Amino acid sequence: MNGFLSIRNLTVRLKNGSPILRSVSLDVAAGQVHGLVGESGAGKSMIGKAVLGTLPRALSVTGGEIWLDGTNLMSLSPTERRRRIGATAALIPQDPLTALNPSKRIGPQITRRLVDILGWSRQDAQDRALELLGEVHIPDPARVMRNYPHELSGGMRQRILIASAFAAEPRLIIADEPTTALDVTVQKQILRLIADMQTRHGTALLFVTHDLGVVSKVCDTLSVLYAGKVVEDARMHRFFMRPIHPYSAALLAATPTYTDPTGSLTPVSQAVIDGVEAEVAQHDARRAQ
Amino acid sequence: MRLLTTVITLFGVAVIVFVVIRVVPGNPIAMMLPPGATDADIARLQAQYGFDKSIFDQFLIWLSGVLQGDFGTSISLRQPVSRLVLNRLPATLELSIMALLMAVLMGGALALFGTRFRDGKTEGVVDVTAGMALSIPDFLWGLVLILLFGVLWPVFHISGRISPALNVDFTTNFYLFEAIARLRFDVMADLAAHMFMPALALAIPLAAIISQLLKQSLKETMHLDYVTLARTKGYGENHVITREALPNAILPTLTLVGVQFTFLIGGTVIIERLFSYEGLGNMAIDAVINRDLPLIQGIVILFALLFTIVNLAVDMLYVVLNPRLRHA
Structure with missing residues (x-):
């Protein structure tokens, strides 16, 4: 399997040397949706940040390769890398309330980069923004372009961020828990919107989430992450029928189902956690040799 | 209200x-x-x-x-206090505004520089510089500047507001503003050479405060999601700092600059004395020495009025710069 985005043995460490990502490898095929699941702190967001070059300053990539459209990003200079990412990839952030600049109007926040970075004409950028705002079902796009973020609801802002992500027709979009910060009633709409937009534009999508229910609705393939290590890599259908790794199976069993809302929750058992922890320790020991 | x-x-x-x-x-x-x-x-x-x-x-x-607009008559100068004070006010205003401008430029530049090279040795150098600038009071900076640019390397005038040899008929007492409006570059240069040192002495401590506060708030803003998002769009560090972070980070600094500007106006009293600059502050010291009660009262009231106007202006500017308050 070799994808539009190919991550090979990516290792990210804290400045003090402790590993955050442990030799992560995964592929996102062109036009496909790849889910990245794991509990909080498993490092799933860090993979997206490593690809986009927005890791916190305390972290750094200490090994591995990130291939985007046939180019190893790690071999590029920081400036080249930034340009490449800006032209090829985009981010749908987690929290729409903090991801728009409060002192700027919506319009420029979508159009400026098209003009500044990609060299579009102002008129083209303007037309494109209006078109995409319409596509994400924003009523009266021309008026919204003149609004400030604080004048709009969370759901509206997330739609705007989705429109902005698709504006330059990127070939890869990284969605970092894009529904987590939203109201439950809005979550479903936004999820469907992202899936629709992905299908229509044929964009590869790396979908970071802790919600297996969400994964089952939108993804073609997925990776399960534990403590910065990929424990299972699978096609969607096979994974839900027959998860291979005990941790994956336990995670799947722990997902509450809508068909049985009164059923009790099944926590991941200690035996499973001990098992996967032992694997991680083994991995670290092998590295240390 | x-x-x-x-x-x-x-x-x-x-x-x-x-x-x-x-x-x-x-x-x-x-x-x-x-x-x-x-x-x-x-x-x-x-x-x-x-x-x-x-x-x-x-x-x-x-x-x-x-x-009724009558502030009494000065005991020592035997002229109406209102006329004396209003004649001197423009000189002090020009000096204060020039000092504020210098402080904002120097402090802003230092803050941007420190943010650009944050979390390293360079930021440490910025912090130490600002700490030193802040811990030395304005009148001592005045003496240091006199020693540097008045004695060792005499390039600026150490006293007065304008060279007497320059014979200019000013219609107002805003010499500098008038020279600018009339495009008299020779007069501008002379006024600037007189004003440079006192203005700089007033500006240095304020610049230090601005640099530290603005840098702190810039650094906090740099972690926010919209800054990260701008990076993924392909923008570089300089653009991200000045265009994404700065418009938001500047707001808390603005409030402080307002408060500090009033301190700066207070600082003109001793600085004008030091540089024999014919402003309100210099007159205030003479008034105190002569126990010229009506004049002291007039000057203090004018200073107080100035402070309230500055604070009002800052509040208004804050609303203009912060879209969240604009419609409120």
Whole structure:
């Protein structure tokens, strides 16, 4: 399997040397949706940040390769890398309330980069923004372009961020828990919107989430992450029928189902956690040799 | 509402100043008369200026004058206080505004530089520089500057506001603004050469405060999601700092600059003295030395009015720069 985005043995460490990502490898095929699941702190967001070059300053990539459209990003200079990412990839952030600049109007926040970075004409950028705002079902796009973020609801802002992500027709979009910060009633709409937009534009999508229910609705393939290590890599259908790794199976069993809302929750058992922890320790020991 | 609080503030200032300068020892009349004047002479002059009345009565007389625009007559200069003060005000305003401009430019540049090279040795150098600039008071900076640019390398004028040789007929007392408006570059250069050192002395401590506060708030803003999002769009560090972070990070600094600017205006008193700059502050010191009570009152009231205007202007600017308050 070799994808539009190919991550090979990516290792990210804290400045003090402790590993955050442990030799992560995964592929996102062109036009496909790849889910990245794991509990909080498993490092799933860090993979997206490593690809986009927005890791916190305390972290750094200490090994591995990130291939985007046939180019190893790690071999590029920081400036080249930034340009490449800006032209090829985009981010749908987690929290729409903090991801728009409060002192700027919506319009420029979508159009400026098209003009500044990609060299579009102002008129083209303007037309494109209006078109995409319409596509994400924003009523009266021309008026919204003149609004400030604080004048709009969370759901509206997330739609705007989705429109902005698709504006330059990127070939890869990284969605970092894009529904987590939203109201439950809005979550479903936004999820469907992202899936629709992905299908229509044929964009590869790396979908970071802790919600297996969400994964089952939108993804073609997925990776399960534990403590910065990929424990299972699978096609969607096979994974839900027959998860291979005990941790994956336990995670799947722990997902509450809508068909049985009164059923009790099944926590991941200690035996499973001990098992996967032992694997991680083994991995670290092998590295240390 | 705002007007009401301003009026109450000014009234409070007037009462305090009026009482304090009459309670501290020192008799203005005794200072006016030559040695050997008799007690009878003193008593007669005191009656003439109304100093024989109670403080309360004196205050009422002064206040009723003020309400009609009459701030009394200076004892030492024998001219109306309002005219004296208004003649000197432009000089102090020009000096303060120039100092503020310098402080904002220097402090802003230092903050941007420190943010660009944050979390490293360079930021440490910025912090140490700012710490030193801040811990030395403005009048000491004045002396340092005189030593540097007045004695060791005499490129600027160390005293006065304008060279007497320059014979210019100004229609206002805003020499610098007028020179700019009339495009008299020679006059501008001369005024700037006089103003440079006192303005810089006033500006350095304020620049240090601005740099530290703005840098702190820039660094916090750099972690926010919209800055990260801008990076993924392909923008570089410089753009991200100046275009994404700065417009938001500048707001808390702005409030502080307003407060600090009033301190800076207060600082003109000693700095104008040091550089023999003919402004309000220099006049204030003479007024105190001569126990010129009406003049002191007039100057203090004008300073107080200036402070309230500055604070009002800052509040208004804050609303203009912060879209979240614009419609409120």
